[in-house]
Amino acid sequence: xxxxxxxxxxxxxxxxxxxxxxxxxxxxxxxxxxxxxxxxxxxxxxxxxxxxxxxxxxxxxxxxxxxxxxxxxxxxxxxxxxxxxxxxxxxxxxxxxxxxxxxxxxxxxxxxxxxxxxxxxxxxxxxxxxxxxxxxxxxxxxxxxxxxxxxxxxxxxxxxxxxxxxxxxxxxxxxxxxxxxxxxxxxxxxxxxxxxxxxxxxxxxxxxxxxxxxxxxxxxxxxxxxxxxxxxxxxxxxxxxxxxxxxxxxxxxxxxxxxxxxxxxxxxxxxxxxxxxxxxxxxxxxxxxxxxxxxxx
Amino acid sequence: xxxxxxxxxxxxxxxxxxxxxxxxxxxxxxxxxxxxxxxxxxxxxxxxxxxxxxxxxxxxxxxxxxxxxxxxxxxxxxxxxxxxxxxxxxxxxxxxxxxxxxxxxxxxxxxxxxxxxxxxxxxxxxxxxxxxxxxxxxxxxxxxxxxxxxxxxxxxxxxxxxxxxxxxxxxxxxxxxxxxxxxxxxxxxxxxxxxxxxxxxxxxxxxxxxxxxxxxxxxxxxxxxxxxxxxxxxxxxxxxxxxxxxxxxxxxxxxxxxxxxxxxxxxxxxxxxxxxxxxxxxxxxxxxxxxxxxxxxxxxxxxxxxxxxxxx
Numbered sequence: 330x331x332x333x334x335x336x337x338x339x340x341x342x343x344x345x346x347x348x349x350x351x352x353x354x355x356x357x358x359x360x361x362x363x364x365x366x367x368x369x370x371x372x373x374x375x376x377x378x379x380x381x382x383x384x385x386x387x388x389x390x391x392x393x394x395x396x397x398x399x400x401x402x403x404x405x406x407x408x409x410x411x412x413x414x415x416x417x418x419x420x421x422x423x424x425x426x427x428x429x430x431x432x433x434x435x436x437x438x439x440x441x442x443x444x445x446x447x448x449x450x451x452x453x454x455x456x457x458x459x460x461x462x463x464x465x466x467x468x469x470x471x472x473x474x475x476x477x478x479x480x481x482x483x484x485x486x487x488x489x490x491x492x493x494x495x496x497x498x499x500x501x502x503x504x505x506x507x508x509x510x511x512x513x514x515x516x517x518x519x520x521x522x523x524x525x526x527x528x529x530x531x532x533x534x535x536x537x538x539x540x541x542x543x544x545x546x547x548x549x550x551x552x553x554x555x556x557x558x559x560x561x562x563x564x565x566x567x568x569x570x571x572x573x574x575x576x577x578x579x580x581x582x583x584x585x586x587x588x589x590x591x592x593x594x595x596x597x598x599x600x601x602x603x604x605x606x607x608x609x610x611x612x613x614x615x616x617x618x619x620x621x622x623x624x625x626x
Numbered sequence: 627x628x629x630x631x632x633x634x635x636x637x638x639x640x641x642x643x644x645x646x647x648x649x650x651x652x653x654x655x656x657x658x659x660x661x662x663x664x665x666x667x668x669x670x671x672x673x674x675x676x677x678x679x680x681x682x683x684x685x686x687x688x689x690x691x692x693x694x695x696x697x698x699x700x701x702x703x704x705x706x707x708x709x710x711x712x713x714x715x716x717x718x719x720x721x722x723x724x725x726x727x728x729x730x731x732x733x734x735x736x737x738x739x740x741x742x743x744x745x746x747x748x749x750x751x752x753x754x755x756x757x758x759x760x761x762x763x764x765x766x767x768x769x770x771x772x773x774x775x776x777x778x779x780x781x782x783x784x785x786x787x788x789x790x791x792x793x794x795x796x797x798x799x800x801x802x803x804x805x806x807x808x809x810x811x812x813x814x815x816x817x818x819x820x821x822x823x824x825x826x827x828x829x830x831x832x833x834x835x836x837x838x839x840x841x842x843x844x845x846x847x848x849x850x851x852x853x854x855x856x857x858x859x860x861x862x863x864x865x866x867x868x869x870x871x872x873x874x875x876x877x878x879x880x881x882x883x884x885x886x887x888x889x890x891x892x893x894x895x896x897x898x899x900x901x902x903x904x905x906x907x908x909x910x911x912x913x914x915x916x917x918x919x920x921x922x923x924x925x926x927x928x929x930x931x932x933x934x935x936x937x938x
Contacts, residue, residue, distance in 0.1 A: 385742075385743075387739075387742060387936070388934075388936075389934075405742070405747075406745050406746055406747040406748075406750075407745070408745075409742075409743060409744055409745040409746075410745040413743060414739075414743045415743075416739040416743065417736060417739060419736065420736045420737055420738075420739040420740045420937075421737065421740055422657070422731075422732070422735050422737035422740070423735060424656065424657050425656070425657075425737075426656075429653075429656055432649070433649055433652075433653055434744065436645060436646060436648070436649030436652075437645075437646040437649050437650070437744050437745065437746050438744055438745060439745070473740075
């Protein structure tokens with residue numbers, strides 16, 4: 330193991346997974362270092378959920394995968410002492426009472442801090458005697474988050490954790506996560522379709538398409554590498570000559586997206602902007618995705 | 627030390643080995659409340675029936691009061707063992723439905739993703755469910771049966787007193803105390819006989835994507851039918867039938883069903899006799915041990931299947 334790899338929380342090499350004739354993961358290589366908050370973005374069917382399932386030991390795979398130093402499929406229960414996940418909204422069973430949820434997790438999880446969970450819950454309107462089935466969808470998510478945040482885990486995996494919640498709950502969810510949980514010894518891996526809402530909290534972003542990682546980059550690098558230019562109409566041909574990776578129309582003007590071109594040169598062509606993750610996503614995957622461009626954004 | 631490997635378990639944070647298992651068992655009882663409620667409701671119904679009879683049938687009991695001690699004991703022995711039999715059969719039905727639900731519900735309501743996010747192995751999870759079937763259900767059956775038998779005995783005695791039996795014979799119809807231990811032994815034996823049945827039901831529950839009840843019955847029926855058609859024999863059906871019937875009859879042979887023996891000099895009635903009722907359901911039966919082996923294989927298969935399971 331190289332010294333660089335020693336700091337990786339997740340390490341995958343040539344990760345493959347197929348369901349019958351469908352290839353879900355087609356040779357994924359990835360490395361997630363400690364203390365990062367990584368967004369895994371991709372269209373439906375890109376293989377995100379399969380990748381997360383492999384990381385969490387919920388599905389077997391071909392290739393090499395090491396999470397916190399262990400093989401997830403062989404040692405799931407051991408891994409789960411230091412890995413938490415919210416795999417979907419509403420996976421808490423409807424019959425479970427809030428009190429029972431606290432009792433149970435405290436009973437089986439060695440790293441669960443009950444007082445911490447209680448204090449998170451105290452900020453919500455959730456009653457101890459309520460059953461999960463009686464809570465609103467937003468409250469169920471709050472409850473699940475309170476349970477997960479009270480576990481002293483090294484890696485937290487979130488798969489569409491805020492799907493179907495209104496914007497207030499969604500914002501609160503990520504604010505809580507960022508203010509009360511995330512620090513440099515923890516790593517968060519999140520997939521979501523609401524890219525714009527989380528791009529300011531991410532430290533890294535990965536794009537996935539057709540079972541492969543097509544972009545893996547820190548947010549700082551992203552801003553340096555990619556520039557969008559609202560090109561003056563008369564300089565359009567000069568701009569096109571520089572080889573933009575994508576071209577679109579914004580307010581009747583051409584917006585050209587460049588990768589790795591010097592800012593000074595681009596500044597002469599028009600107005601510079603930092604592209605959002607959603608813009609980049611459409612640029613890089615929209616075209617290849619074929620009939621349904623931009624669906625994921 | 628590698629910074630990104632799992633941290634070694636600190637002595638303080640270690641959860642003892644048994645505590646998580648007990649929480650898994652409690653969790654089952656939270657979800658499947660019928661395991662507790664069904665026998666309690668049955669107990670209530672039996673007690674109501676006993677009270678109703680006591681009030682209504684004082685006439686016929688008055689006649690019993692005049693009878694010798696023996697027939698009165700015999701009558702009570704029938705009631706006493708019927709209670710045990712009723713509760714045991716009810717608990718078998720409860721266990722059946724519990725087992726089919728145990729690993730099917732968690733996939734249908736997607737909560738399997740929550741359970742699997744906790745540091746609990748599939749083996750522990752499946753064993754906790756088996757523990758409910760083999761230990762908890764019989765224990766509840768035992769407590770409820772004993773409680774109902776005691777209360778019915780009080781009602782019976784009170785009725786006797788009311789119709790004017792002698793003080794000396796007031797409690798003479800009661801079974802000896804060791805009968806309760808015998809019943810406990812029978813319940814334990816029942817758990818062993820039914821273990822392969824429960825193993826099969828858990829397997830179906832973990833495996834089937836819909837209609838677990840049909841899957842629990844149809845493949846077996848098909849197998850029996852196939853054997854009948856191709857070989858013209860009925861070994862499978864008889865084997866399974868014998869297994870289940872032994873599991874149920876073992877109760878009957880340990881709860882004090884009165885034994886009636888015809889002698890040349892007359893009829894001998896033995897209310898609490900345990901001998902002569904050996905239905906071939908004891909630990910000496912080879913099929914019991916074969917069944918346990920089958921149960922072991924089925925449970926191992928269930929653990930293996932659960933590892934692969936996802937929401938449906």
